[in-house]
Amino acid sequence: MEVLYGGMGEGNNQLVPYGESLTIDPRLGPAPQLGGSEHEPSSSIDVRQLFRRYWLLLLILMILGAAAGFVSVVLSSPMYKTRLLLEVQDSAGLSKDSPFGGGGGFESNEVNIETQINILHGGSFLKRGADRMQSETVPLAPTGQDLFSRLRQRLHPATQDPLENARRGLTVAVQTFNARPVAKTRLIELSCESTSPDVAAQFLNAMAAEFSEDTSRSRMQTSQKTSEWLAAQIDETKSKVQESEEHLRDFVQASGNVFAGQETTLDDTKLSTLKGELAKIQADRIVKQARYELTLNNPPETLGEILDDGVLKGYQQQINTLKREKASLETIYTDKNDKIRKIDAQLPLLEGSYRSELSAVVRRIKNDYDAALRQEKLLSAAYNGQSQRVGAESGKAAQYNALRREVDTLRQMYQSLLMQANQAGLSSSVPVNPIRLVEPANPPDAPYKPLPVLNLSFGTMFGLALAAGLVFLRERMDHSIKSPAMTRRLLNTPELGVIPNLFANGNGTTRSFRNGKNPGIDLPLLDPAAALIQWQQSPGFVADSFRGTLASILRNQAGRKQKTILITSAGPAEGKTTVIQNLGIALAETGAKVLLIDADFRRSHLHRKFGLPNEWGLIDLVSEATPLSEYPPERFGVPTGFPGLSLLPNRPTQDNVSKALYSPRLRAIFETLAARYDTILVDSPPILNVADTRIMAPLTDALILVLRCGVTHRDNALEAYRRIQEDGLALLGTVLTDYDLSLDHKRQYYYDYGEHSRA
Numbered sequence: 001m002e003v004l005y006g007g008m009g010e011g012n013n014q015l016v017p018y019g020e021s022l023t024i025d026p027r028l029g030p031a032p033q034l035g036g037s038e039h040e041p042s043s044s045i046d047v048r049q050l051f052r053r054y055w056l057l058l059l060i061l062m063i064l065g066a067a068a069g070f071v072s073v074v075l076s077s078p079m080y081k082t083r084l085l086l087e088v089q090d091s092a093g094l095s096k097d098s099p100f101g102g103g104g105g106f107e108s109n110e111v112n113i114e115t116q117i118n119i120l121h122g123g124s125f126l127k128r129g130a131d132r133m134q135s136e137t138v139p140l141a142p143t144g145q146d147l148f149s150r151l152r153q154r155l156h157p158a159t160q161d162p163l164e165n166a167r168r169g170l171t172v173a174v175q176t177f178n179a180r181p182v183a184k185t186r187l188i189e190l191s192c193e194s195t196s197p198d199v200a201a202q203f204l205n206a207m208a209a210e211f212s213e214d215t216s217r218s219r220m221q222t223s224q225k226t227s228e229w230l231a232a233q234i235d236e237t238k239s240k241v242q243e244s245e246e247h248l249r250d251f252v253q254a255s256g257n258v259f260a261g262q263e264t265t266l267d268d269t270k271l272s273t274l275k276g277e278l279a280k281i282q283a284d285r286i287v288k289q290a291r292y293e294l295t296l297n298n299p300p301e302t303l304g305e306i307l308d309d310g311v312l313k314g315y316q317q318q319i320n321t322l323k324r325e326k327a328s329l330e331t332i333y334t335d336k337n338d339k340i341r342k343i344d345a346q347l348p349l350l351e352g353s354y355r356s357e358l359s360a361v362v363r364r365i366k367n368d369y370d371a372a373l374r375q376e377k378l379l380s381a382a383y384n385g386q387s388q389r390v391g392a393e394s395g396k397a398a399q400y401n402a403l404r405r406e407v408d409t410l411r412q413m414y415q416s417l418l419m420q421a422n423q424a425g426l427s428s429s430v431p432v433n434p435i436r437l438v439e440p441a442n443p444p445d446a447p448y449k450p451l452p453v454l455n456l457s458f459g460t461m462f463g464l465a466l467a468a469g470l471v472f473l474r475e476r477m478d479h480s481i482k483s484p485a486m487t488r489r490l491l492n493t494p495e496l497g498v499i500p501n502l503f504a505n506g507n508g509t510t511r512s513f514r515n516g517k518n519p520g521i522d523l524p525l526l527d528p529a530a531a532l533i534q535w536q537q538s539p540g541f542v543a544d545s546f547r548g549t550l551a552s553i554l555r556n557q558a559g560r561k562q563k564t565i566l567i568t569s570a571g572p573a574e575g576k577t578t579v580i581q582n583l584g585i586a587l588a589e590t591g592a593k594v595l596l597i598d599a600d601f602r603r604s605h606l607h608r609k610f611g612l613p614n615e616w617g618l619i620d621l622v623s624e625a626t627p628l629s630e631y632p633p634e635r636f637g638v639p640t641g642f643p644g645l646s647l648l649p650n651r652p653t654q655d656n657v658s659k660a661l662y663s664p665r666l667r668a669i670f671e672t673l674a675a676r677y678d679t680i681l682v683d684s685p686p687i688l689n690v691a692d693t694r695i696m697a698p699l700t701d702a703l704i705l706v707l708r709c710g711v712t713h714r715d716n717a718l719e720a721y722r723r724i725q726e727d728g729l730a731l732l733g734t735v736l737t738d739y740d741l742s743l744d745h746k747r748q749y750y751y752d753y754g755e756h757s758r759a
Contacts (some may be wrong), residue, residue: 012390049443049740050471060465065463069455074151078199078447079172084190084204085182085438088113105568113181113188116280120190120211128214130174133206139166145387169199177207197443200750204441212435212716219434220413223424230421234577237417241410248403253649281379287373292369293361309361315354322347349655361459471688487734489725491721492713497549499543500741543742546582549735550590553704555598563700565732566599566682570720574708575737580683581609587679589643595637597648599684599696604650606683610640614649621669622660623653636676650675661695672700687720694727702730709739 051058119125139162176193192540194200290366326343333340338339369715387584484498553565567583598606607614616635623630637646653660660666673680682700684693697703703724707717724731 010709050156050448050475054467054471056465061093061463061467061470062460063463065459065461065466066456067458067459067461068462069457072459073452073455074448076450077195078448079193079195080190080198080200080444080446081193082197082204082444083439084441086188086208086229087436088186089434089436094127095097100540102731108748109182116211116215117179117181117188118205120188121177125199125210125214126177128208129203129207129210131172132210133170133202136206137202139163139200141729147729165196166199169194169196170203173200173203177203190441193448195534197445197447202443208385208437209441212433212437215435216433227421227424230424232416234417234421237312237410241407241414244403244410246401246405248407251400256271256492271387274379278376278383281372281376285369288365288369288372295365300307307356311357312354312361315350315357318352319347319350322350372759373554377756381388420622431592452473468481478710479714480710481707481714481717482710485737486714486737487707487717487736490717492733493731494552495736496552496710496733497545497595497735498739499545499575499711499737501611501738543582546579546586549579550583550586550686553732562679562732563678564682564700565702565704566684566693566697566700567704567706568684568697568720569689569708570688570712570716572689573688574686574712576686576706577609577683579704579706579735579737580681582607583643584681585642587681588642591644592678593644593676593682595645595646595648595673596640597673597682598650599681599682599692600650601653601660601692602685604652607647607649610647612638612647612649614639614651617650618648618669619650619653619660622663622666623655628665628668633676634653635749646677655668657692658695661692667699687723688716697727697729699726702732704732705734706735708737711738 081654115492142599176189178192179188179190181187183188190204192200192204194203322343326340326347329337329340329343335341480491484495487493488495567576568579580596584594588594596606598604598614600606602618604614604617607617619630621635637648640644640647672681680700682696684696687693687705705717705724706719721731
C-alpha cells in the first residue's frame with residue numbers, strides 16, 4: 001500500500017499533488033504511498049468504517065432490543081381476535097303508512113343497519129350476551145403449549161384457573177366488542193378480542209343468538225301491535241263512512257234538487273266579464289297613478305311625457321334662442337341697449353307661457369288618474385254584487401261536493417286498511433327471522449398479538465436504530481481531523497506524511513510491543529519500548545510511512561538546506577515525540593549525522609524512548625556559565641545506539657522556564673549544535689498549551705505541525721496554524737498520525753508487498 005505524503009516545490013507556497021511520486025535520496029529506499037490521487041480519502045461517511053468501529057455497540061444494542069422484544073412477548077397477555085357475520089334480510093311487512101314502519105320486517109338500507117349496530121353496542125345488550133354465554137358454556141383451561149405460553153404460565157400461575165381465565169377473557173371481550181357494516185351489503189360484522197380463544201368465539205356466538213332471538217321477539221310484538229291497531233282503525237273508519245253517507249243523503253233530500261251542483265251560465269259569464277274589465281281598469285289606474293306620483297316626487301321638466309310635448313318643446317326652443325341672442329349681444333353691447341332690452345321683455349312672457357302650459361299638462365295627468373280611480377271603484381262595486389249573487393246560488397253545490405269528497409275519502413281509507421290487515425295476518429302467520437347467521441365465530445388457532453417475530457424484529461430494529469442514532473450523534477459531535485484530505489482542505493498547507501495506526505496491519509489482527517519497564521504510552525502507534533527495537537520489529541508499512549514523510553521533507557529542502565527543524569503539535573498526546581523519534585532513525589539510515597533535542601522543559605520524556613538517562617541535558621547547557629567551547633563532545637549529544645543518531649535529553653526545571661527560553665545562550669547552543677550535526681530535530685511542547693514553541697521556533701530553520709487523526713480538533717489545528725502564520729514561522733507542512741488503514745481497498749496488496757520487502 002502506498003504511503004500518503006505531500007511536499008512543496010522550490011518555495012513554501014507550491015503544493016506538490018497529493019500522492020505524487022517524488023524523487024528522493026536513493027539511500028532512503030522506496031517510499032510507498034498510503035493512497036493515490038485516484039482514491040483520495042473523502043469526507044463523506046464510510047459505513048464500513050463506522051461498522052468496524054462500532055460493531056460491538058451495534059451488536060449489544062441489537063441483542064438488548066431483541067431481548068426487550070422477547071420480554072414484551074412473555075409479559076404481554078396473548079390477545080385472540082375472531083369475527084362473525086350476520087345478514088339483515090328483507091321481509092314482507094306492513095305498508096310504510098303504518099305507524100310501525102312496516103311491522104316486524106327489517107329494511108336493507110343504511111339507516112336500518114346503523115340502527116341494529118347501535119342496538120348491539122348498547123350496554124344492556126352486551127350484558128345480556130355475556131350472561132347468555134356464561135349460562136350456556138363451560139370454562140376451559142388454557143391450551144397454549146408454545147414456549148411463550150409455558151413461560152407465561154410459570155410467571156403467572158393464576159392463568160391456569162379456568163374460571164379466572166374465562167372471567168378475564170369475557171371482560172376483555174365485552175370491552176373490545178365491535179359491530180360494523182360491510183360496505184354495499186346487508187352484512188354486519190361482529191368482532192372482539194379476548195385473552196382466551198374459546199371465550200372470544202363463545203361470546204360472539206352468544207351475542208349473535210341473543211340478537212337473532214331479540215329481533216324475532218321484537219318482530220312478533222310489532223306484528224301483534226300492528227294487527228290490533230289496524231282492527232281498531234277499521235272499525236273507526238267503517239263508522240265514519242256510514243255517518244258521512246247519512247249526512248249526504250239528508251242534504252240531497254233537504255235541497256230537493258239532485259242537480260244543485262250545476263252552475264248558472266249567465267251569472268257566471270257576467271261575473272267573469274266584470275272580473276276581466278276590473279283587471280284592465282286596475283292596470284290602467286296603476287299606470288296613471290305611477291305617472292301622477294312621478295309628477296309629485298320629481299320636477300315636471302324631467303318627466304318623459306312633458307319632454308315629448310310639442311308645445312312645451314316650442315316654448316323651450318324659443319327661450320333658448322333668445323338666451324343665446326342675448327349672450328352674443330352682451331359681448332358687444334351693454335344692458336341698456338335696445339336689442340338687449342327687447343329680449344329681456346320677451347323672455348318673461350315666453351317663460352310664463354311655458355310654465356302655464358307645464359301646469360296644464362300636470363293637471364291633465366292628475367285628471368286622468370282621478371278618472372281611472374273612479375271607474376275602478378264603480379267596476380269593483382259591480383263585481384262584488386255579482387259575486388254575492390253567484391256565491392248564494394253555488395253554496396249548496398259546494399256543500400254537496402264537500403260531503404261527496406268526504407264519503408269517497410273514507411271509503412278509500414277503509415279499503416286500504418282492509419288490505420293492510422290481510423298483509424299483516426299473512427306476515428305473522430309465516431315465522432320469518434330477518435337476521436341470518438352467515439359465518440359463525442370459531443376459536444382462532446393463534447393470537448394476533450403479540451407476534452413474537454414482529455416484537456423481536458421490532459426490538460432488534462429499534463436497537464439498530466438506536467445504535468445508528470448514537471453513532472450519528474457521536475460522529476456529528478466529533479469535530480476532529482479524520483482524514484488526510486481534511487488537513488489539506490482545512491489548512492491549505494502541504495501534507496508531508498500520514499502515519500498509520502499500528503493496530504491496522506491489513507489482516508484484521510492487532511500488533512503491539514510491550515516493555516514492562518515503562519508502561520506509559522504516547523500513541524497507540526508505538527509503546528515505550530526501546531526505539532530501535534520498535535523500529536526493527538514494527539510492521540513494514542509503519543517504517544515505510546516515516547521514510548515517505550522524510551522523502552517529502554527532503555524534497556522540500558531541494559532549494560535550501562534546513563538543518564534545524566522544530567516539530568510541534570496543536571495539543572498534547574498527538575504523536576510529535578513518536579514522529580521525531582522515528583524520523584530521526586529514518587534520517588540516520590541515510591548516513592546523515594542526526595541530533596534529536598528534547599526541548600520540553602516541563603515534561604521531557606524523549607530519553608525514555610531510547611532508554612537513556614537524563615542526568616545531563618539542554619537545561620544544564622542553558623543554565624551553566626561554562627563556555628560552550630570547553631564542553632566535551634558527549635555533552636552535545638548522547639549516542640542512541642543507532643549509527644549516526646544522537647540525543648540531547650532534557651529534564652524538568654524548577655526555575656523560571658521563561659528565563660531559559662529567553663536566554664541568549666540558547667541561540668548560541670543551537671548554532672553550536674548546527675555546526676556539529678547535519679540535521680537537528682527539536683521536540684517542543686504543544687504550541688497552543690504554552691509559549692515555549694513560539695519562543696524557540698525563530699531559532700530553527702523550519703517547523704512541522706503534527707496532527708492526530710480522530711484526536712486533534714479542527715478548531716485547534718486552525719488556531720495553531722494561525723499562530724504560526726502570525727509569528728512568521730516557516731511551516732514545512734503537517735504530519736497526520738494514527739490514521740486507520742483497515743478500510744483502504746489497497747491494504748492487502750501493500751501489506752503483502754511490505755512483508756515480502758522486509759523479508
